[in-house]
Amino acid sequence: MAEIKTERLDGYRRLIEIARDLASTLDLDMLLQRIVRAAAEVSNAEAASILLYDNLTRQLNFQVATNLDEPTMRGVIVPLEGSVAGWIVLNRKSVRITNAQNDPRFFGHVDRITGRPTQSLIGVPLITKSKVVGVLESLNKEKGKFTEGDESMLSVLGAQAAVAIENARLFQQSDLISEFVHELRTPLASLSTATYLLLRPEMSREQQEQIINNIHSETLRLNSMASSFLDLARLESGRVQFRKTRFSLPDLLFECKDVMNSKADEEKVQVRIDASEGLPACEADRDKLKQVILNLLSNAIKYNRPDGSVLMSASAAETNICITIEDTGLGIPEDAMPHLFEKFYRVRESEGKGDGTGLGLSICKQIVQGHGGRMEVKSTLGIGTSFSVLLPRSGRTQPRN
Numbered sequence: 001m002a003e004i005k006t007e008r009l010d011g012y013r014r015l016i017e018i019a020r021d022l023a024s025t026l027d028l029d030m031l032l033q034r035i036v037r038a039a040a041e042v043s044n045a046e047a048a049s050i051l052l053y054d055n056l057t058r059q060l061n062f063q064v065a066t067n068l069d070e071p072t073m074r075g076v077i078v079p080l081e082g083s084v085a086g087w088i089v090l091n092r093k094s095v096r097i098t099n100a101q102n103d104p105r106f107f108g109h110v111d112r113i114t115g116r117p118t119q120s121l122i123g124v125p126l127i128t129k130s131k132v133v134g135v136l137e138s139l140n141k142e143k144g145k146f147t148e149g150d151e152s153m154l155s156v157l158g159a160q161a162a163v164a165i166e167n168a169r170l171f172q173q174s175d176l177i178s179e180f181v182h183e184l185r186t187p188l189a190s191l192s193t194a195t196y197l198l199l200r201p202e203m204s205r206e207q208q209e210q211i212i213n214n215i216h217s218e219t220l221r222l223n224s225m226a227s228s229f230l231d232l233a234r235l236e237s238g239r240v241q242f243r244k245t246r247f248s249l250p251d252l253l254f255e256c257k258d259v260m261n262s263k264a265d266e267e268k269v270q271v272r273i274d275a276s277e278g279l280p281a282c283e284a285d286r287d288k289l290k291q292v293i294l295n296l297l298s299n300a301i302k303y304n305r306p307d308g309s310v311l312m313s314a315s316a317a318e319t320n321i322c323i324t325i326e327d328t329g330l331g332i333p334e335d336a337m338p339h340l341f342e343k344f345y346r347v348r349e350s351e352g353k354g355d356g357t358g359l360g361l362s363i364c365k366q367i368v369q370g371h372g373g374r375m376e377v378k379s380t381l382g383i384g385t386s387f388s389v390l391l392p393r394s395g396r397t398q399p400r401n
């Protein structure tokens, strides 16, 4: 008895340490990783996971798990009805189950993905300000059965985790919003100057037309900034689900070329495609990958020279599929290279070139990383630039440690 009490006391001590650690973590991804690791530890479980609840779709999305890699998890949706996690959200109560396979609420789909059957589990709701934000689950007790003590430890951890998740989300939003508001200032200032000038009586008809054209292009830019910003905010919050299918990559490249044909003609840039024979089918979210390729192609045309060209190619190596978009354009100065994927970053030399927002490459990077892939860039000033997207060949990668 005394031994059990000491063990419990050690457990609570550990919980206090974990609470401190969670409270000081504002990076949402890192925070969720820490919570699942702590959950497995305090309940002596084989694995643990977090599902976040999406109020709009009324579904639960797998966010992190100690036994699943990120790209696989991102596509897994758990319904509110017919799942233990859904029951926890609807009833706002924790659950302790000794034989999951016999429980009518159990949703077996995730077991088929991990390849490991769930025997026992504890699930607790993550609740902040009376809102359920998700569910924390511990799966398969290492030895014996989950106890009431395990359940209460996990409930305490769940309460701390919910507050930490809410804080990290708020911090992320306020960071992004303050950057966005800062970026709005320049186009708003130029709109306000333009309207002031339009009202001046000495403006000629020609000058007025030029000002109206400027207003038009600035409002278009504000518009695309707003939608890119929303895209990026959703991607960064981890709420975007990637719906993977298998499809032909060359077909996708030709489709992207078609979309950009008139823009390429306007800029007198020739676009070619070289997709190697026998390329395996690509497994990814087709619409999201199309967004990445269109973005890179649009940049390759926009930052090119008249009579320049763009080569889009795709090839497969043992572990990766590689898509490269190479242009004969302005190139990127060496000191700008480390900043290219930062939000709102634009190379000063290219600022005069059209309607950029500086968000395109950040969005591409988020999408590619969400697939477990990476982006590479090489550039020589005055000669050209090549951006590559490398995606893992099979949809699954190793879980993060």
Ligand code: ADP
Binding pocket: 295, 299, 300, 303, 327, 329, 330, 331, 332, 340, 345, 346, 347, 348, 350, 351, 355, 356, 357, 358, 359, 360, 361, 362, 385
């Ligand atoms: P933007 O909307 O400004 O194009 P991106 O995030 O797509 O935003 O790109 C960031 C910056 O990187 C661009 O403003 C441009 O200066 C530079 N850049 C991107 N692609 C190329 C390219 N192919 N050649 C030269 N510069 C590029």
